[in-house]
Amino acid sequence: MNAPPKAIAGPSTFLDDRIGAGNFLKRNLRKIFPDHWSFLLGEIALYSFIILLLTGTFLTFWFKPGMGEVTYTGNYAPLYGVRMSEAYASALHISFDVRGGLLMRQIHHWSALLFVGGMTVHMLRIFFTGAYRKPRELNWIIGILLLSLALLEGLTGYSLPDDLLSGAGLRITQGVAQSIPIVGTYVSFFLFGGEYPGHDVISRFYSIHILLIPGILLALVSAHMILMWVQKHTQMPGKNRTDKNVVGAPFYPAFMIKSGAFFLFTFGVIALLGTFAQINPIWLFGPYTPADISAGSQPDWYMGFLEGALRLMPSWEINFLGHTVTLSVLIPALVPLGLVMTGLALYPFLEQWITGDRREHHVADRPRNNPHRTAIGISGMTFYGILWLLGANDELSANFHLDLYTTTWFGRIAIFVGPAIAYWVTYRMCIGLQRKDAEVLSHGVESGVIKRLPNGQYIEVHTPPAEDIAEHIRGKKEIPVLESAEDGEGIPPKGARSAIGRLRTKMSQAYGTDRVPLTDGHHEEEHAEEHAGVGAGDRKELH
Amino acid sequence: MTEQNEYPESGRVRTRVLGTPPADAPIVDSDPIHAPEGVPGVIPQDPVKARKAERLVALLFLITFLAGAGFIASYVIFQVGSISKTATSNLALGGTLALALLALAAGLTVWVRQIMPKYNLVQERHEMRSDDDTREYVQETFLQGADESGFVKHRLLRRTLLLAAAPLGLAPLVLLKDLGPLPGTSLRHTVWGEPTKDGKPRRLVVEGSGQPIRAADFNSPGGILSVVPEGYEEDLNALAKATLILLKFRPEELKSGTNLNWTHDGIVAYSKICTHVGCPAALYEQTTHHILCPCHQSTFDAADGARVVFGPAARPLPQLPIGIDGEGYLVAKSDFKVPVGPSFWERGDAEAEARENAS
Numbered sequence: 063m064n065a066p067p068k069a070i071a072g073p074s075t076f077l078d079d080r081i082g083a084g085n086f087l088k089r090n091l092r093k094i095f096p097d098h099w100s101f102l103l104g105e106i107a108l109y110s111f112i113i114l115l116l117t118g119t120f121l122t123f124w125f126k127p128g129m130g131e132v133t134y135t136g137n138y139a140p141l142y143g144v145r146m147s148e149a150y151a152s153a154l155h156i157s158f159d160v161r162g163g164l165l166m167r168q169i170h171h172w173s174a175l176l177f178v179g180g181m182t183v184h185m186l187r188i189f190f191t192g193a194y195r196k197p198r199e200l201n202w203i204i205g206i207l208l209l210s211l212a213l214l215e216g217l218t219g220y221s222l223p224d225d226l227l228s229g230a231g232l233r234i235t236q237g238v239a240q241s242i243p244i245v246g247t248y249v250s251f252f253l254f255g256g257e258y259p260g261h262d263v264i265s266r267f268y269s270i271h272i273l274l275i276p277g278i279l280l281a282l283v284s285a286h287m288i289l290m291w292v293q294k295h296t297q298m299p300g301k302n303r304t305d306k307n308v309v310g311a312p313f314y315p316a317f318m319i320k321s322g323a324f325f326l327f328t329f330g331v332i333a334l335l336g337t338f339a340q341i342n343p344i345w346l347f348g349p350y351t352p353a354d355i356s357a358g359s360q361p362d363w364y365m366g367f368l369e370g371a372l373r374l375m376p377s378w379e380i381n382f383l384g385h386t387v388t389l390s391v392l393i394p395a396l397v398p399l400g401l402v403m404t405g406l407a408l409y410p411f412l413e414q415w416i417t418g419d420r421r422e423h424h425v426a427d428r429p430r431n432n433p434h435r436t437a438i439g440i441s442g443m444t445f446y447g448i449l450w451l452l453g454a455n456d457e458l459s460a461n462f463h464l465d466l467y468t469t470t471w472f473g474r475i476a477i478f479v480g481p482a483i484a485y486w487v488t489y490r491m492c493i494g495l496q497r498k499d500a501e502v503l504s505h506g507v508e509s510g511v512i513k514r515l516p517n518g519q520y521i522e523v524h525t526p527p528a529e530d531i532a533e534h535i536r537g538k539k540e541i542p543v544l545e546s547a548e549d550g551e552g553i554p555p556k557g558a559r560s561a562i563g564r565l566r567t568k569m570s571q572a573y574g575t576d577r578v579p580l581t582d583g584h585h586e587e588e589h590a591e592e593h594a595g596v597g598a599g600d601r602k603e604l605h
Numbered sequence: 606m607t608e609q610n611e612y613p614e615s616g617r618v619r620t621r622v623l624g625t626p627p628a629d630a631p632i633v634d635s636d637p638i639h640a641p642e643g644v645p646g647v648i649p650q651d652p653v654k655a656r657k658a659e660r661l662v663a664l665l666f667l668i669t670f671l672a673g674a675g676f677i678a679s680y681v682i683f684q685v686g687s688i689s690k691t692a693t694s695n696l697a698l699g700g701t702l703a704l705a706l707l708a709l710a711a712g713l714t715v716w717v718r719q720i721m722p723k724y725n726l727v728q729e730r731h732e733m734r735s736d737d738d739t740r741e742y743v744q745e746t747f748l749q750g751a752d753e754s755g756f757v758k759h760r761l762l763r764r765t766l767l768l769a770a771a772p773l774g775l776a777p778l779v780l781l782k783d784l785g786p787l788p789g790t791s792l793r794h795t796v797w798g799e800p801t802k803d804g805k806p807r808r809l810v811v812e813g814s815g816q817p818i819r820a821a822d823f824n825s826p827g828g829i830l831s832v833v834p835e836g837y838e839e840d841l842n843a844l845a846k847a848t849l850i851l852l853k854f855r856p857e858e859l860k861s862g863t864n865l866n867w868t869h870d871g872i873v874a875y876s877k878i879c880t881h882v883g884c885p886a887a888l889y890e891q892t893t894h895h896i897l898c899p900c901h902q903s904t905f906d907a908a909d910g911a912r913v914v915f916g917p918a919a920r921p922l923p924q925l926p927i928g929i930d931g932e933g934y935l936v937a938k939s940d941f942k943v944p945v946g947p948s949f950w951e952r953g954d955a956e957a958e959a960r961e962n963a964s
Binding site: 238357381 | 680691695709733785842877882883899951952
């Protein structure tokens with residue numbers, strides 16, 4: 063093929079004549095994308111979002127966001143003749159009277175779960191590999207906003223079908239809103255158009271769910287993609303990979319087709335789930351009434367940690383100058399979410415402040431090579447995980463025959479102890495893994511060959527590690543540490559004179575000091591100390 | 606594969622066979638993309654393997670075609686109209702859709718992995734920041750423009766512009782005021798306090814059936830009923846505050862927390878709306894007299910004024926004063942003495958106020 067076919071050349075020339083698309087394509091057609099399995103996690107979220115937009119649009123063709131009462135006359139026999147809201151009736155109509163309606167509803171719900179799930183693991187990948195570092199802090203913040211908005215989007219969507227389960231979630235939302243000091247009652251009355259449940263909330267949530275939040279999400283997702291494109295993707299450490307280059311496959315044709323395939327995989331798996339794994343069978347719950355509830359009511363997974371926080375809390379309520387402050391609702395509703403989201407948003411800047419690192423980073427860290435960051439991350443995950451687990455403590459209690467209150471007490475203690483243990487264990491694991499790396503570089507890997515030396519000693523022959531593995535390990539970067547040493551006259555450096563400055567330099571030292579420097583196998587002395595237990599002969603094999 | 610290469614940034618390719626030294630001068634290649642053999646970092650596939658892979662890809666694409674056609678056929682063939690028909694339609698549509706998508710995805714993947722070359726291309730990165738000259742130019746231009754505009758020099762203009770913006774910024778917020786009425790004291794009252802049209806006290810009726818409850822018929826200790834106000838059986842706003850649980854005790858079971866004046870013959874009525882965040886506290890354990898809210902497991906002792914035994918709820922479920930009317934049916938003697946449901950800022954210490962009012 064020496065010239066592009068007319069069908070492509072014609073429109074291309076047309077476009078280039080008018081908007082100069084060629085210049086853009088010249089720069090970008092062969093844009094390089096590095097490869098690593100963990101880079102696919104964010105794509106899951108992106109593709110789920112696209113599926114959400116597609117299936118969501120389909121659902122709006124039939125859904126009626128009204129709270130007016132109607133008598134159900136559709137095809138689902140058990141509810142025939144029951145009075146219910148228009149919203150619930152239309153959700154049933156979509157499920158039973160529209161071909162493919164049930165499938166689209168289930169795909170919509172499953173992709174919502176996967177959307178938030180994909181974002182969460184993607185965010186964890188970014189965190190643990192330090193990919194949020196300069197120059198990507200802005201994209202990190204956009205990501206946090208996306209995640210927060212996705213939670214809100216999920217909450218509003220969950221409330222729309224107006225079945226008994228969705229109403230229970232709405233009731234909890236209202237109870238929490240009402241507990242906010244000073245403005246809570248007003249917030250609730252303005253949101254619900256008066257007393258709970260009123261007649262407005264579903265149509266209001268509907269416009270928020272299908273227009274306002276998706277619009278913002280779409281804008282932020284686009285910004286997220288554009289920044290990623292402009293700044294180029296990070297890469298994992300490896301041979302010839304530096305902060306000054308990017309190694310991988312070109313956008314056209316390889317990355318393009320690979321991404322297309324991954325979109326289809328994501329869609330295919332969600333379609334499988336939507337077909338075979340029933341989700342949110344609203345017809346079993348019945349219409350919402352504030353007077354009833356079913357035991358074992360559970361929110362979608364991403365709300366579980368808030369639910370768990372509410373369940374853990376002891377019954378604290380104080381009277382403040384004649385006003386009620388419901389700590390038992392306020393603390394669990396605001397503190398865990400606030401801690402996690404604010405902590406995540408600030409982390410890149412706190413880390414910069416502690417390390418004094420103002421350089422650009424494009425090679426991702428391996429989690430073990432920044433043990434404190436990894437330990438903080440796992441600690442946070444433990445905090446979240448315990449709350450999440452406790453969000454289902456009634457199910458745990460019923461299925462594993464545990465005493466209900468014991469599970470609550472376990473959570474109350476574990477929420478403090480768990481993260482601390484997780485921090486320590488993770489830190490030790492990182493150091494251990496670093497030692498293993500250092501050993502692989504300096505000693506080589508076990509070859510499985512046992513050799514007998516002339517003096518009768520048996521040793522196992524070690525061989526140098528494969529080049530790509532060795533390069534991957536050598537990709538470890540030192541973490542900068544703030545200068546804290548006093549000069550000749552005993553005066554500490556400028557930044558370290560105040561109390562905060564001293565704390566900062568101390569933290570910097572703890573955070574950045576490399577406990578296991580890589581030796582590359584050239585320092586005989588260190589060998590003797592660190593690996594005294596290994597037969598002396600193996601070194602001869604290596605050098 | 607080391608210190609190379611300008612490709613593809615330069616749009617030119619040094620034709621160079623792997624392992625040989627680079628040519629001194631770049632050869633102008635009119636067709637760089639279509640001749641990947643000589644490009645470092647582009648490793649072509651074995652043609653024999655590629656041909657084999659092509660057959661696999663073709664098979665997968667064929668499956669997608671068939672499954673896609675099957676999807677359309679399923680839409681036409683399988684109608685909805687009953688539970689089992691919907692299930693069949695869902696299975697057929699979903700199964701064919703998933704198969705079509707997955708086979709297409711697999712085909713594309715085989716194409717990329719076994720027919721396209723393997724890539725190990727290197728592209729340079731440049732620091733994100735613009736160079737000093739650019740920064741300086743932008744700074745100068747900015748200052749010059751600010752100067753030219755007169756925004757800096759003309760103070761009155763600047764200040765009145767800010768002034769002009771303020772009310773416009775507030776306008777959208779003001780517009781939201783009519784989203785809802787102000788709360789007033791509505792959270793403090795329920796419909797139990799309103800007499801019926803003919804001025805009689807409001808009867809308690811069973812939720813669902815709407816039957817009034819004759820005290821003499823609700824006589825087995827340990828019994829429990831979910832109760833709503835007569836005339837408001839379908840009013841969700843009223844139910845969200847006024848729903849009750851009605852319990853029957855033996856007289857000796859009741860403890861001091863329960864106000865005996867508000868009971869009738871061992872029958873006690875508590876608000877069903879949990880004082881935590883408002884779920885219906887619907888579970889009851891007969892042997893312990895515990896009422897449990899299934900949302901967050903707040904537990905109340907029904908025999909002792911529904912005081913909190915466990916969980917996050919901070920206050921007991923309010924008790925409704927009940928009695929019987931002339932025909933022996935249970936009625937509300939008055940509204941709740943304290944607000945029901947979740948706490949709110951203006952609630953204050955309603956219990957203390959109620960005690961003062963009583964004494």
